[in-house]
Amino acid sequence: MEFTQETIDALQINEVEIMKKVAEELNIRVPQVSAVISLVAEGCTIPFIARYRKEKHGSLDELQVRESDHLFNSYKALEETRLANVRKVFEQGKLTETLYNAFMSAKTLAELEDLYAPFKKKKKTRGMIAIEKGLEALADAMYELDDAALLAKAAEFVKTGNEDASLNVESAEDAIAGAKDIVAERISQDSANREALHDHYMATGTMVTKGIVPEGVDPEKAERESTYKMYWDYSEPLNQVKPHRILAINRAEKEGALEVTIDVDVDSAIKLIQKKFKLNNKAMGEAIEDGIVRSLSPAVIREIRSDEFDEADEHGIGIFSENLKNLLMTQPIKGSRVLGIDPGIRTGTKCAALDETGKYLGYFKFFQVTDPQDSYNQINNAIDKYDIQVVAVGNGTGSQEVQAIVTKVISENYKDSDVVFTVVDESGASVYSASDVAREEFPELDLTIRGAISMGRRLQDPLAELVKIDPKAIGVGLYQHDVNQKKLSDKLDEVVESVVNNVGVNLNTASAYLLKYVSGINSSLAKKIVAYRDANGKITSREDLKKVPGLGPKAFEQCAGFLKIAESAEPLDNTWVHPENYPVAKEILPLVQKNEKITAELKKQLAEKYGVGETTVSDIAEELAKPNRDPRDGYPAPIMQKGVVNFEDLRTGMKVTGKIKNVVDFGAFVDIGLHETGLIHVSELSDSFVSNPMDVIKVGDVKEFTIIDLDMDRKRISLSLKSDAASRLTGEKGSSSASSGTSTGKKRIVVVKKGTGASGAAGAKPADRKPRERQNYGSDDGYSYNPFAALLKK
Secondary structure (H helix, E strand, O other), X not given: OOOOHHHHHOOOOOHHHHHHHHHXXXXXXXXXXXXXXXXXXXXXXXXXXXXXXXXXXXXXXXXXXXXXXXXXXXXXXXXXXXXXXXXXXXXXXXXXXXHHHHHHHOOOHHHHHXXXXXXXXXXXXXXXXXXXOOOHHHHHHOOOOOHHHHHHHHHOOOEOOOOOHHHOEOOHHHHHHHHHHHHHHHHHHOHHHHHHHHHHHHHHOEEEEEEEOOOOOOHHHHHHHOOOHHHOEEEEEHHHOOHHXXXXXXXXXXXXXXXXXXXXXXXXXXXXXXXXXXXXXXXXXXXXXXXXXXXXXXXHHHHHXXXXXXXXXXXXXXXXXXXXXXXXXXXXOOOOOEEEEEOOOOOOEEEEEEOOOOOEEEEEEEOOOOOHHHHHHHHHHHHHHOOOOEXXXXXXXXXXXXXXXXXXXXXXXXXXXXXXXXXXXXXXXXXXXXXXXXXXXXXXXXXXXXXXXXXXXXXXXHHHHHOOOOHHHOOOOOOOOOOOHHHHHHHHHHHHHHHXXXXXEEOOOOOHHHHOOXXXXXXXXXXXHHHHHHHHXXXXXXXXXXXXXXXXXXXXXXXXHHEEOOOXXXXXXXXOOOHHXXXXXXXXXXXXXXXXXXXXXXXXXXXXXXXXXXXXXXXXXXXXXXXXXXXXXXXXXXXXXXXXXXXXXXXXXXXXEEEEEEEEOOEEEEEOOOOOOXXXXXXXXXXXXXXXXXXXXXXXXEEEEEEEEEEOOOOEEEEEOOOOOHHHOOOXXXXXXXXXXXXXXXXXXXXXXXXXXXXXXXXXXXXXXXXXXXXXXXXXXOOOOOOOHHHHHO
16 A cells, blocks of 8 residues: 555545444444534533533433543644654654554554654664665565575575665575564554464553662561551452452552552463464564564554553542532531531630521630530520520531530530531531632631631531632542542543532522533633622522623623522523523413423423424423432431540440441441541441442431441451441451552553563662462452551541
């Protein structure tokens, strides 16, 4: 195949083929993908498309809409890289048919990068040099000729006396050596060979880790005290390593605590590829071996490590995202006056009273340890003065003492009233207190008072309060500080955007930090809306939104349906009905109010009359029948208390009510109202087998647990949801063995030599120990050798 500038210029990205690929992957139709891509190109947001353009995309859910957009952009970026690399190699005059086919069949960015890597270098590869010497025809002949015929043929390529001595071929043996270099590169560039090797290594390879002993440290002591003790002399098949193990291993490697190798059988890989060819001569077999050992095998192992990390990265981000979503969907405590308490010992406990809307009413401070009576009096007076209904106590240092006093106040003074208290997770409160948004909200208040306000407000409306805090500081993930930060940030923004637009926003009470997540509104426009509201008073209709400077027709289209206005004279302004559909909604509303059935025939007539889809008519009728539903009402409410339990009161076999605060691979962390967090292992989540904890629990779930183990020295609590938990306690001890970890940044390149596994990090000194059988530890318990065990104390 001859390549010309015209053929290269004619190469184009086929977007229809990309859409077909996306449709197949998501199990939807190509026109649905096409509709989503077109709407995004028009400036529509994902929440808007999912809720208000169902007819166009065939009622895909939000996840399908978002994935259609993500996958299309990802595959398009792959095609852009593919064509860019082909053009660059062509411009260098080095594009061969073999290389072109390799580029066009590459399936990943990593494969494209490996193919293009030799052409980035100033130094030529051995295969390139052999081609310049004119040995490509001899390389072609190597596939067919026997040893004698090949040697005779090679003699024809001997040439000396070139002006450029580097182009000389001194002997037939030199010619064959050059031809072998060409064949070796062809072998390494062939995508089918790469895929075969990848599958072979994944099926038979092993990940091996060894602890690195710091200089001057006793090996046994280093192993005993290592955070990564379970990985000190560890191996596991590549196709069985769990994502959280990958994250732990990568982090340990980055810290210089472990030497990591990919152990593969290169000899069997060579035989695998050689079987694809008829080896008519010795040189052909040697060329295949060279191509695998020198180029293809190291590239495949790099790809495997990269893939393992990327999958673990996605897994860690996915866990964090799902936990964050469920936390933000926590049911709010509506219409209650709240006393927010931020416990402290040395600097005292800070308290802030809030009205039903979260407005700050007053502040006081007490020292519960040195003056419990004064603390009692101040809490009692505040409940009475501000007509408090719920006391929100942070779970930080000093919380237990405060809870004891609050319990006493309620039991002695409000026993027959509806005053209750609950424990609120403090994660991120200090971050908020010192943030710009907190200073903007309360410029005259000390940051300690802002923390107490945050305690109360995150109980009244968790979503509105938590969006002000960097999601990574909220405390619902284990891997967030080590995974790809851009990917994490983008994903968390998507989660917050999704939840905010799923719940809807009160236009007249929402902060700029909440408004910026609304469809069609960015940070700048959110501030303009708040400024307009401050200058002109409450916005009394969706139509008034058009008066906000900078809010044009497209922004209005995208945001109007998600902004609720309870004060509007138009009742539809406080529903999910979009203003563009008010005419049809006004015809449906009287029928709904009379409890008349909206028949299929009527829906069809209304759709034709107003030029909307029947799906839209059905959605409007459903919304007007139950207007302004809060999807968070289906999620568990906070646990309200009137008494307090201390760690010393706990006993194995005791039943305790707890709230899931964090779900991870090996189980979940549970808030049972103490400073210490309980842990439930995945094996204790159900009477049935559970492979993924998120299949049976989520952040915010409230359940009754059985305490199956207590470590009194380290104050650790093991829980169970199994029906036979109490009966199993006699003589049973909790399991101990694995770890959950966090992740990596830059990975070391692995070099593979024939007949050996992958070598480890250069210069690393693995632990010198007696040979012993490597073992794979059981499933993680979250305590043993866990880099995040400190989280259990929160």
